[in-house]
Amino acid sequence: MLTRADLIILGGGCAGLSLAMRLAGWGLDCPRIALIERRVDYGHDRTWSYWRTPGARLTHLAGREWTAVGVTAAGRKVSVDCREMPYQVIASSDFYAEAWRWIRANPRIDCFLGEEVTTPPMREAGEWRVATARGEWRGATIIDTRPPTNDSAVPPRLWQSFSGVEVECPDGTFADHEATLMDFEPDSSGAISFLYLLPYSTGRALVEATMFSPERRSAAEMQPLLARVLARATADRPYQLGRHEHHAIPMGGGEEASSLGEGHVRVGLHAGAARAATGYAFQRTQRWADAAADAAARGRAIPSIARDPWIIRRMDSLFLRVLARAPERAPGLFLRLFARPDPRPVLRFLSDEARPADYLKVMRSLPAGLFLREALRGFLP
Numbered sequence: 158m159l160t161r162a163d164l165i166i167l168g169g170g171c172a173g174l175s176l177a178m179r180l181a182g183w184g185l186d187c188p189r190i191a192l193i194e195r196r197v198d199y200g201h202d203r204t205w206s207y208w209r210t211p212g213a214r215l216t217h218l219a220g221r222e223w224t225a226v227g228v229t230a231a232g233r234k235v236s237v238d239c240r241e242m243p244y245q246v247i248a249s250s251d252f253y254a255e256a257w258r259w260i261r262a263n264p265r266i267d268c269f270l271g272e273e274v275t276t277p278p279m280r281e282a283g284e285w286r287v288a289t290a291r292g293e294w295r296g297a298t299i300i301d302t303r304p305p306t307n308d309s310a311v312p313p314r315l316w317q318s319f320s321g322v323e324v325e326c327p328d329g330t331f332a333d334h335e336a337t338l339m340d341f342e343p344d345s346s347g348a349i350s351f352l353y354l355l356p357y358s359t360g361r362a363l364v365e366a367t368m369f370s371p372e373r374r375s376a377a378e379m380q381p382l383l384a385r386v387l388a389r390a391t392a393d394r395p396y397q398l399g400r401h402e403h404h405a406i407p408m409g410g411g412e413e414a415s416s417l418g419e420g421h422v423r424v425g426l427h428a429g430a431a432r433a434a435t436g437y438a439f440q441r442t443q444r445w446a447d448a449a450a451d452a453a454a455r456g457r458a459i460p461s462i463a464r465d466p467w468i469i470r471r472m473d474s475l476f477l478r479v480l481a482r483a484p485e486r487a488p489g490l491f492l493r494l495f496a497r498p499d500p501r502p503v504l505r506f507l508s509d510e511a512r513p514a515d516y517l518k519v520m521r522s523l524p525a526g527l528f529l530r531e532a533l534r535g536f537l538p
């Protein structure tokens with residue numbers, strides 16, 4: 158079976174569906190698209206969170222928002238009032254349903270589910286060609302959202318591993334007016350470990366064990382930490398376990414998957430979607446999808462994910478170097494960052510919407526000596 162299309166999208170996850178749903182909105186002006194995806198079922202397999210800044214996209218899909226988030230370390234707690242930029246959460250199932258509603262309504266998009274692309278795309282006679290066990294697709298442009306098959310040669314500075322479960326508890330277990338961004342756990346292994354908790358109601362929450370460490374941690378390796386934070390979050394009350402999610406996101410420094418040539422565009426989590434210092438990728442992916450659809454509308458080549466501005470790359474890299482070298486300082490650093498009387502500069506900074514003065518305010522929230530020493534480390538004997 159040979160299928161020809163203007164645009165071949167490899168992978169119908171967050172990035173692939175985000176672009177396809179935007180182009181689907183063009184109706185019959187939509188380019189002819191072939192979307193190839195190995196899975197056949199879509200469900201609530203992940204939860205995307207972000208701050209509802211003025212530039213945030215798809216906010217109508219949010220299932221819940223919080224106007225306060227907490228950061229706790231060594232018995233000290235900072236409650237961040239984020240009424241102006243609430244912390245929101247989108248269940249992936251709601252995003253998938255919305256994306257598929259648009260895509261299925263457009264006859265110019267053909268979807269091939271249950272198809273796994275196993276060979277690298279090849280360029281032949283000015284066209285890209287990909288194949289699965291059952292078919293072959295040819296087209297001018299490939300949007301490749303698949304993760305790389307091997308870990309990159311240059312490892313990321315840190316991995317953000319997380320394992321979470323949804324729990325049902327007796328009403329009154331959780332304070333549902335505030336999400337817990339970070340509640341640090343003592344860790345003697347050199348990792349930075351904390352509880353992340355999204356209380357959907359006073360009796361239901363997503364409880365997540367999170368770890369920043371030089372190596373990625375499997376779900377089994379995260380289990381002891383998850384058990385500890387679960388016991389703490391539920392105050393040892395009885396609970397029923399719901400769905401489970403686990404993942405590890407590379408944080409900075411790694412070599413990102415690169416393009417195979419003109420017309421082959423790599424995007425997604427492993428191609429610049431994740432912000433180095435936070436791992437947040439959902440809103441960045443939405444911004445890319447808007448830019449990609451805009452380029453297509455103007456007849457221009459679809460871009461890859463834009464590189465962060467120099468200042469963000471330098472600040473994120475320095476922050477990650479400090480965390481990697483002095484993980485025991487992490488709880489204090491995050492407390493200081495969020496303890497500012499006005500949290501908006503930090504929230505804009507974390508959401509890629511910083512104003513020029515925000516960079517300075519973020520820098521001034523952190524201990525100058527520690528960061529200066531790390532910045533100078535490369536130059537000192």
Ligand SMILES: Cc1cc2nc3c(=O)[nH]c(=O)nc-3n(C[C@H](O)[C@H](O)[C@H](O)COP(=O)(O)OP(=O)(O)OC[C@H]3O[C@@H](n4cnc5c(N)ncnc54)[C@H](O)[C@@H]3O)c2cc1C
Nearest residue numbers: 168170171172195203205206273274404425426437438439
């Ligand atoms: C549990 C979890 C929680 C997360 N929480 C957040 C969060 O709170 N905030 C945030 O910003 N980010 C979060 N992320 C990170 C990121 O936003 C998501 O991973 C996002 O789904 C990445 O989008 P993507 O398109 O790059 O990858 P995916 O959504 O994984 O899409 C890639 C698609 O390619 C398909 N595929 C792969 N290989 C092949 C192949 N060979 N042939 C055909 N199809 C293939 C896969 O089946 C998949 O559907 C989370 C990730 C996970 C896993």
